[in-house]
Amino acid sequence: MVEKVVHGGSGTSQPCDRLGRSQNHPDIARLVHMKKIGFLSFGHWTPSPQSQTRSAADTLLQSIDLAVAAEQLGADGAYFRVHHFARQLASPFPLLAAVGAKTSRIEIGTAVIDMRYENPLYMIEDAGAADLIAGGRLQLGISRGSPEQVIDGWRYFGYQPAEGESDADMGRRHAEIFLDLLRGEGFAQPNPQPMFPNPPGxxxxxxxxxGLRERIWWGAGSNATAVWAAKLGMNLQSSTLKSDETGEAFHVQQAAQIRAYRAAWKEAGHTRTPRISVSRSIFALIDDRDRAYFGGGREEEDQIGFIDPRTRAIFGRSYAAEPDVLIEQLRNDEAIAEADTLLLTVPNQLGVAYNVHAIEAILTHVAPALGWR
Structure with a gap:
């Protein structure tokens, strides 16, 4: 962490870092921005000899073990991605509840739950139970979703857009119902002859x-949906891809998205300070394992692609380097500087022990030099 000392001069004083530079200096302004750091797992498994997760059971149990170990390391969050019809983590609430029962401090969340597949009322029950088990530590990232493994997979779950709606509209509608019900206000007419006594009303x-309503995050893939999330009072999750809206570098576009979100939040008049996370693949090359897995220099540039036939997307680069090089690279990532939470995507198929090592390397060798811890 940057040390705050006071240097006087001309009858004034101002906080400075150890090099004597004013903390109003633009470089220092970034350094003093403390961050929560967690991990994000997609929860892949494959019946391959090279994988440490060869079954769904392996992935689920190792996800719990990794969350416990991350808490012991001092990490701030354990987050999980949700994908349907895939050999990846899907139904999140049993896992979140299990992690909540095994830990005591770490934030537990998703990034993200595809709301096209969700019954908002049943989700209220599941989320409420998981949050109570965890003692109020749930941080739920939700979204309208991304292209899935099957065509219109939400139809198999019993959902269909209303007339004139797109599937994205349906996902946002489900989200709005979910947010409204999370307020905890009564809406259902009670049976006059119930099996058990009802409270009044x-x-x-x-x-x-x-409090769970204030711990809902929206995974925004564009500036417009980030602004929409701000108006509804949701926190913001921004991933390693977004719509390519300006042709600029990914981190520059993502930083602009975050600033647009903050402006919309302020304009909406919300009284609390919102949370904002970004996710990144970041690996400190400490030993031979790190260099063997990630030292090949792959994916060091942004990539352009299409997440559907109409949406041009930009995919953010990965970071893998020796700690001193990594620190300088990350110092220039504008979106990381803007966010208060950084989620490290982990290669879960490499097993718990390696992922603990990878997280610890960032917490120990990188984060302190950037003022994040």
Missing amino acids: LLRVEPHAE
Whole structure:
């Protein structure tokens, strides 16, 4: 962490770093921005001899073990991606509840749940139960989703866009219902002859998790959806891809998205300070294993592609270098500087021990030099 000392001069004083530079200096302004650092796992498995996760059970149990180990290291968050019809983590709430029962401090979340597949009322019950088990540590990232393994997979789950709606519209509609019900207000007419006594008035979905409404994040793939999320009072998750809206470098576009979100949040008049996360693949090359896995210099540039036939997307680069080089590279990432939370994507198929090593390397050799811890 940057040390705050005071250097006087001309009858004034101002906080300075150890090199005597004013913290109003643009380089120092970034350094003093403390961050929460967590991991994000997609939870892949494959029946391959090279994989440490060869079954769904391997992935689920190792996800719990990694969250426990990350908490012991001092990491701030354990986050999991949700993909349907794939050999990856899918239904998140049993896993989140299990992690919550095994840990005591670390934030537990998703990045993201595809709301096209969700029944908002049933999701209230699942999320409320998981949050209560975790003692109020749930941080739920939700989104309208991305292209999946099957065509219109949400149809198999019993959902269909209303007339005039797209599947994205349906996902946002499900999200708005979910957010509204999370407030905990009654809406359902009680049975006059119930099996069990009811509290007075209209009934709400139970169990209710107090405060969870303020711990919902929206995974925004464009500036417009980031602004929409701000207006609804959701925190912001920005991933390693977004719509290519200006042709600029990924981190520059992502930083602009974050600034647009903050402006919309302020304009909406919300009273609390929002949370903002970005995710990155970052590996400090400490030993021969790191160099063998990630030292080939692959994916050091942004990539352009299409997430559907109409949407040109930009995919952010990965970072892999010796710690001193990595520190300088990350110092220039504008979006990381803008965010308060950094999620490190982990190669879960390499096993718990290696991923603990990779997270610890960032926490020990990189984060302190950037003022993140």
